[in-house]
Amino acid sequence: MSGRMGTTEGSEGAFIEVDGVEKVFDVRRRKGLLRRERHQVRAVDSISFTVARGEMVGYIGPNGAGKSTTIKMLTGILTPSGGRLRVAGIDPSRERTRLAHRIGVVFGQRTTLWWDLPLIDSYKLMHRMYRIPDARYRENLARLVELLDLGDLLEVPVRQLSLGQRMRGDIAAALLHDPEVLYLDEPTIGLDVVSKTRVREFLRQVNAERATTVLLTTHDLQDIEQVCSRVMVIDHGRLVYDGALAGLHEVGEGERTLVVDLEREFPPVEVPAPARVVRVDGPRQWVAFPASEPAAGLVTRIAERYPLVDLSVREPDIEAVIAQMYAERAGRAPTQSS
Amino acid sequence: MGSARLYLAVAARGFRRYASYRAATAAGVFTNTVFGLILVYTYLALWDERPDLGGYDQAQAVTYVWLGQCLFAALALQGGGVETELMERIRTGEIAVDLYRPADLQLWWLAGDLGRAAFQLLGRGVVPFLVGGLFFPTALPTRFDTWVWFAVALLLAALVSFGIRYLVALSVFWLLDGTGVSQVMMILGVFFSGMVLPLNVFPGGFGEVARALPWAAQLQVPADVLMGETAVAGAFAFQAMWAVLLLVAGRLVQSAATRRVVVQGG
């Protein structure tokens, strides 16, 4: 893929600038038969951040926290109610079509591909719609097909692709025109483990090759762990955390679960605190341990003392981490004020 | 019978579901009223030219128009009932899940459709009918039993309507896309149910044929029952015959279609 790094203009470090941006929705609710009550909902409440070119940022938060609203403002789909917003120096809602040439968007739940036509047809449309120069289109397509392993799928109608295949197809479609920033909304939702790994690997690769800025929303903590160097947490429309993922673990310690299958039934295995057995079901046992600690030590320890057949590690759900983070904050708040 | 309660619940759910589309209902009431206005004026001009056309007087013609608008959504004369959802489920293959449900496929969808029809009769049908009755001279019966017979005719009409649409929906098992058949059903439905012109105005042999088709059981027959223009027993027999024929055909096609699903592996 040929980069456009040499042609960037006026990006003094900050590629995405968000300054005090808010989005207020008028909501009308029915009260009784005819009376309606109007009130305002602040979906995004004065958020500020900047993202430098080439950064990979995870954007997380509970459902309805304002994640998608932010992304939709960054892509120009929604007009902010207040504040200042620039992507590559462009005001998204004012110059949406101009910005579209410079951004790529992947909506996890809905495809941009043509359902009834072979995959390649959608790419040919992108070629013309984005006016991608022929040589660059061929070059980009070849590279994307290689990286995402799409070779055998190009002639297959999109409706016949599996979810994972379609997601890879969608990601390729979003990158054909050399966007400088790639937004992904839940890119791994519903995918199997192999597909997830593939998508994550690919994102790292694209970022390394072309310095594409990546902003992704997700529910899967592993997406963040394996792809992003920085994470932003939004809740109730406010940015409540912005920093490294390790920092987030400190703020809201989550627990991971090690599932071990032993040769036969045993009493709960002995493990060093704070790890502990939370469930036993025949030869299978569940061991909870802090998410910040590597699982390797625990695995070695169990393998030394018990006949281990199989094992797997369950990641904490991102919502669980955030929920715990709040629980801790709420617990701390009174002590701070007293 | 425990399963009767199940289908009753499905029907109630269908009713509630359509009742929750408030904006769509209001929009439908508006549209039906506008169409009623347009049709009433053309019928008035027509009956001005030929009073007693098709055996109706002017007031009966006007009543016929507003009855058509009243029943348009409830009987899904141009489609738009539960069959759209059924077609989508067949197209996407989700229908395979339905086959595992501990309920009869045809009865399940029939119950849902009757619930929908009940809501659309009340929510969408009544207002245009009242508007018509308020601003134009109509011919409504004063006898209570006529209204009871009318209600029976409506129920039979709903069964015939479902019978037609269920068959159309099942065709998607073979066609894979329902756009075409839906469209043919829509146009045939509007014309042969008598939405354009009452079927008793259709002349000669063409009229005979049109009045014998299943669509006649939906609007023309209930209208004639309401306005006392037909023998009630004969009307019910005609409607019941089509209802049985269509529902049995639906059942046969359904078993052929589900065999197909099993062969394809769901």
Add this chain to the structure above:
Amino acid sequence: MLEGLRAYRMIAGMWVRSGMTYRVSFVVTLFGNLVMTGLDFVGILLMFSQVDELAGWSLPEVAFLYAASVTSFGLAHLASGSMQQLGSRIRDGSFDVLLVRPVPVLAQVGGDRFSLRRLGRLAQGGAVLGWALVAADIDWTVSKVLLVPLMVVSGAAIFVAVFVAGAAFQIYAQDAAEVQNAFTYGGTTMLQYPPAVFGKDLVRGVTFVLPLAFVNWVPAAHVLGRPYPLALPGWVAFASPLVAAGCCALAGLAWRTGLRSYRSVGS
């Protein structure tokens, strides 16, 4: 504008090819459209099998109105008929996808689900128009000959404006999409019958408020040499293009306003 047309062609082309993948369905719908929209006209023929005149208009004259209305509507429906389904696009979130593409949204919405089977209605309207022009007793002049194509094209533009305004309305009220059927399908149905059939207030409404009368009633009154039920000056028969331009401008404005207040779905 050019950019919009180019985008429209691309999107429409993709949908045409998509439609061709279901061949049986395509053939059925094309045939269905061709023959079945004719049933509308059969309805009018049936009326005239019982009467000689409707509000003083003969069958060829009513056929002329019918054909002008259906042809204009058919053109508009071919070009922008899918705008009726914008509400479902908004509800399922796929409208967002159109907004992140580098081409005008209105062009994409217009070309959305484009289908050649809509040619059926147009062909049927054109055939009736041809017959009516021959069968009706018209005192042809050069201006009348010019007025007929002008009427059809302007009428189509007026209906396109109605479709666009309807699409803008759906941005606010996706669930109330059916309201626009009253103006699109209701409009084309009403215009098939002589204006004298309808109440004066209704005629005033569609002449001065929502000027559908300029699709065919007003110009047709001139072509057929019949008095228009409202006292209008003679030059008005040629005003359809101006009315159409005005409608399109207003609809465009409504669309822009609607798009700016688009709220998307979900969080």
